[in-house]
Amino acid sequence: MRLEGRATRSIWLEPDGWSVGIFDQRRLPWALERLVLKTPGQAFDAIADMATRGAPLIGAVAAYGLALALREDPSTASLERSFAHLASARPTAVNLRWALERVRAAVAERPADERAALAYAQAARLCDEDVAANRAIGEAGLPLIREIAARKGGEPVNILTHCNAGWLATVDWGTATAPIYLAHDEGLPVHVWVDETRPRNQGALTAFELAGHGVPHSVVVDNAGGLLMQQGRVDMVIVGTDRVTANGDVCNKIGTYLKALAAQAHGIAFHVALPSSSFDPATPDGAAVPIEQRASDEIRFIPGPDDHGAQTRVGITASPAFNPAFDITPAGLVTGYVTEKGLIRGAAGLLTLR
Numbered sequence: 001m002r003l004e005g006r007a008t009r010s011i012w013l014e015p016d017g018w019s020v021g022i023f024d025q026r027r028l029p030w031a032l033e034r035l036v037l038k039t040p041g042q043a044f045d046a047i048a049d050m051a052t053r054g055a056p057l058i059g060a061v062a063a064y065g066l067a068l069a070l071r072e073d074p075s076t077a078s079l080e081r082s083f084a085h086l087a088s089a090r091p092t093a094v095n096l097r098w099a100l101e102r103v104r105a106a107v108a109e110r111p112a113d114e115r116a117a118l119a120y121a122q123a124a125r126l127c128d129e130d131v132a133a134n135r136a137i138g139e140a141g142l143p144l145i146r147e148i149a150a151r152k153g154g155e156p157v158n159i160l161t162h163c164n165a166g167w168l169a170t171v172d173w174g175t176a177t178a179p180i181y182l183a184h185d186e187g188l189p190v191h192v193w194v195d196e197t198r199p200r201n202q203g204a205l206t207a208f209e210l211a212g213h214g215v216p217h218s219v220v221v222d223n224a225g226g227l228l229m230q231q232g233r234v235d236m237v238i239v240g241t242d243r244v245t246a247n248g249d250v251c252n253k254i255g256t257y258l259k260a261l262a263a264q265a266h267g268i269a270f271h272v273a274l275p276s277s278s279f280d281p282a283t284p285d286g287a288a289v290p291i292e293q294r295a296s297d298e299i300r301f302i303p304g305p306d307d308h309g310a311q312t313r314v315g316i317t318a319s320p321a322f323n324p325a326f327d328i329t330p331a332g333l334v335t336g337y338v339t340e341k342g343l344i345r346g347a348a349g350l351l352t353l354r
């Protein structure tokens with residue numbers, strides 16, 4: 001998407017041709033800082049500390065992390081060690097292991113001196129595929145917005161989203177945001193309710209993106225969704241996902257489930273956008289997904305700039321806190337899965353993704 005007037009992806013190779021550039025998402029939306037990853041350890045830290053985040057982008061960073069490891073040491077021992085280490089950076093998004101497996105499969109049977117170049121090529125291919133998949137997700141989701149727009153005869157289509165499933169969370173376009181960007185580009189009136197998404201406030205990233213693309217939006221606190229739906233001010237909900245299991249259960253950022261419950265209570269469509277890399281047919285249902293448990297300080301403190309722009313944090317509570325990062329929305333609450341292969345209604349159709 002466009003950033004500072006230029007077409008920009010969320011991950012790139014630096015001019016040296018081998019180190020990997022990403023944005024430090026911990027600093028957004030206050031500052032646009034880039035990080036340069038030169039070692040697999042730096043790739044691991046960027047994922048674990050959430051400098052980079054979002055299921056597809058985590059996969060892309062891990063893929064390049066494995067390429068960086070093979071550049072240092074192309075042995076099989078190094079491949080397996082780095083694979084295991086990078087795979088442990090975060091537990092929930094299935095894209096992480098998927099991407100690492102793609103790279104490992106491309107290099108494992110090849111001579112050591114070819115492995116780094118092959119790994120870089122595979123990581124680049126995976127990134128290009130993600131961009132194409134997200135664009136296709138946009139095309140598959142656009143008719144949903146068109147239908148509502150036609151019904152509303154010129155009134156804005158109000159779309160609620162949770163977390164950041166935008167271009168910053170993928171390589172480009174985003175998943176949940178791709179249909180929104182395409183709708184906006186073709187002149188449909190859209191307005192996005194952006195859930196703040198405590199505790200990491202990924203809604204601020206979504207708002208940053210939407211502002212950059214000129215899409216009207218409002219950030220709301222996570223608890224506002226129920227009221228907005230009750231008042232008829234939400235036409236559809238669309239979210240991304242970290243993993244959709246074989247039965248169609250959806251693991252996504254904590255708070256997604258409550259929005260799905262509210263949407264069902266009010267007869268509002270609840271759509272999940274996903275590339276096939278987020279589908280995990282090997283995990284039977286949501287109960288089997290490892291839910292990441294993050295530090296309680298993420299709840300107890302909020303980071304941000306002070307009045308002079310210096311990074312600081314403020315306390316919210318001195319009490320113990322419990323911080324599960326994801327939740328499970330049962331398949332029965334999902335109206336449709338918006339995928340690069342089209343709109344899928346019903347979990348059985350997900351099997352076409354693998």
Ligand SMILES: CSC[C@@H](O)[C@@H](O)C(=O)COP(=O)(O)O
Binds near residue numbers: 053163174176325
């Ligand atoms: C296209 S991104 C989909 C999901 O990864 C996204 O909604 C989400 O939950 C991200 O969680 P995060 O903890 O910020 O990595």
